[in-house]
Amino acid sequence: MNITRRNILKTTLAASTAVALPHLWLPGSGEAWGATLKKGEPIKVGLLFSLTGSLAVPEEDSTLVMQYAIDEINKAGGVAGVPVEPVIVDAKSDFAVYSEKAKELILRDKVIAIFGCYTSASRKAILPTVMQRNHLLYYPTCYEGAECTQNTICTGPLANQHSKDLIPFMVGNFGKKVFFVGSNYVWPKESNKNAKIWLEQAGGELLGEEYIPLGSSEFGPVLNKIRDAKPDFIFSTVVGASDIAFHKQFKQEGFKVDDMPIASLTTGEIETRAMGAEFGAGHFLSAPYFQTLDNPTNHKFVEGFLASKYGKNGVTHYNMEETYISAYVFKAGFEKAAAEVGFENVTPRSIRDHSGGLVIEDAVSPEGQVWIDKDNFNTWLKPKIGQCQADGTFKVVKAAAEQVAPDPYSIYPDLGVCTANGLKAPDGSIRKNVI
Template sequence: MKPSRRDFLKKASIAGVALAAPHLWLPVTREAWGATLNKGEPIKVGLLFSLTGGLAVPEEDSTLVMQYAIDEINAAGGIAGSPIEPVIVDAKSDFNVYSEKAKELILRNKVIALFGCYTSASRKAILPTVMSQNHLLYYPTCYEGAECTQNTICTGPLANQHSKDLIPFMVEKFGKKVFFVGSNYVWPKESNKNAKIWLQNAGGELLGEEYIPLGSSEFGPVLNKIRQAKPDFIFSTVVGASDIAFHKQFKQEGFKVDEMPIASLTTGEIETKAMGNEFGAGHFLSAPYFQNLESPTNAKFVESFLKSKYGKNGTTHYNMEETYLSAYVFKAGIEKAIAQFGVEEVTPRKIRDVSGGIKVSADISPEGEIWIDEQNFNTWLVPKIGQCQADGSFKIVKTASEHVAPDPYSIYADIGKCSANGLVAPDGKVRKNVI
């Protein structure tokens, strides 16, 4: 029996503040009122990315490629005969706007799922609403882990799927002395906790660690510290417009990429295009996807997307490809939920609960076959390392020999293990919605 509006108004509660503290437990209330499907009617999804501000460089492409994927799916018949209808929002690179618009998309627009965010700060800003409404967020980029919710599906890599390979690779190729630079929020800091362990295991030495306000473009003081420390390479978790400024000032200050390259988790083809190829050339990125990846599926994806009305920025990159994959994970999940429950009984939470084990095959996925972990709902993928070339493309210099399982608690074994029903502590106790 469907809940009445009176029941909803009486029982539903929305937490509207951004939470940055790790391992915070939040209770689930109930399913979002009205977030259901009706046979033959459009399936509404919310696209919650920044089209303006400092995060627009990667996030505009996420909005564009989601529209491309939706058009592609709709042209092939949609889902169970219904088209997907995107509700597009500009989060304006403002965490308060992410939070406000997430509530609107869920409660006013009654979308069945959200696709959104690039930073962990914006993800954590909307998760209280997503979880209190027992809704569903597809988070389509890399993140730090140390999170176990029952309302998210993630299609990007975790720390054990990129920096775990990148750090020892750089130590072997360039030397043991490293300087960490990141944007000042939860993802860089938590990612660097992982990176420090990989660095220690590789016999490396951390010379310094600096964080820049998100959106800042002033790197003079940090570069002065790097000049004094003389590391063999820089490990960067700087994001958005700040990332572009960092690479440009690195070269303008006279640093030589062959003597001290930057190894990044974020600087891909779109950032390189925005900064100018000469500022990206020679540096490294760890990601599961690069535009130059050789496969018939990727060649078709790159050509078709760039020729489409959505390919205006002239390149593909890891973040948009992971967003593209999230559309097909959603399609498979909703089809599975419809088959199991019937169209009108499908809810956001039911889509999530049937999505464990879903695969996106190599004839659809540009990076090759991937699948959703049955317990933590992150993605099994093949990590890769690329070096930026003079033309802004990336040459893949290392590829993992097999798919790597996502492990959100890879350095926190004492905290527990993420399962489909919650975080299972060593003593067997289960906590739901840990962020």
């Protein structure tokens, strides 16, 4: 072998990579990618949420409630009789960190699935890795749709399950004129494409549309434009710490909720607690879950979680509940796959493939019965609209009578239909992993 500077550099790089990520596959090692399961050893799952930064307001609670759900599952015998072990990562509200940590969870920690992300930007940052490794992501919050992958299971609402009801409700109760405000990334912009269609169908009028940088807390210029436009209500897709700043500055600038309420897809109990109930009172949220839902399973969930060591922030929330449900979707999908192929042969993809049609019953789901669509692997659920009260809780003012089917391409019917094998176009062709 010729000893050259290039060979030395290649050897050094390989060695340093092996030290940093000891379970990474290296050429010639013969080691397989991904998780390996052995009876008697815990099942590792990754929790990839932000514990610091502008997205920590909702995402820390997702990490906490996943730990609560895992403890609950383990106390009841685990998954397929085996305990679950969470590998907890702080994504630091940085999309590059999400991507880096997803690779580490899959390749170094060898988790069987990842639960994570709150924004579509972070989800799209990790999906290339998840798809390349044929792995599995549970995405437990609302998103915009227009996506059809074979490696995700989503337990939150799509646009046709929240803004489709919220927009006409607001137009009918407060007036036709609306101003859109959102954080500047893919979910708010794509959600607003949907909302514009619902608004037109409701006979409404869009007066303005503004986006602010993700994590920004400066809303003075936007509020000045809103003051000049005089809308009947504001439709908000602002997220994280920015959402808290927006609601506080709305009140501080003299805007009155009775004259111009904010209708949001994100401002729930967590955000209201962080900002102070006086800044949230009177405004509206569309979500499948509220802490005040009156049913035995939700009472048990709320009381158990808040009394646990994970309930330090004092509330439950739609994003937390959707995360909690995802733990039980994982348990059911894993056990179904294990019964079919054997415990040690379960893979991330086999869990996904055995999850279509899974039902999470009333006795487990705090929001009531939901199920995973057998084609697009999103969730059938009951949309609800709540109004924030003076104490920071939400009163449900409208609720769907039946579960609504998730439709990721509701405003793009010409693109096709999401099936279990990929996006099926009108001409019959199928494209896999469309993001």
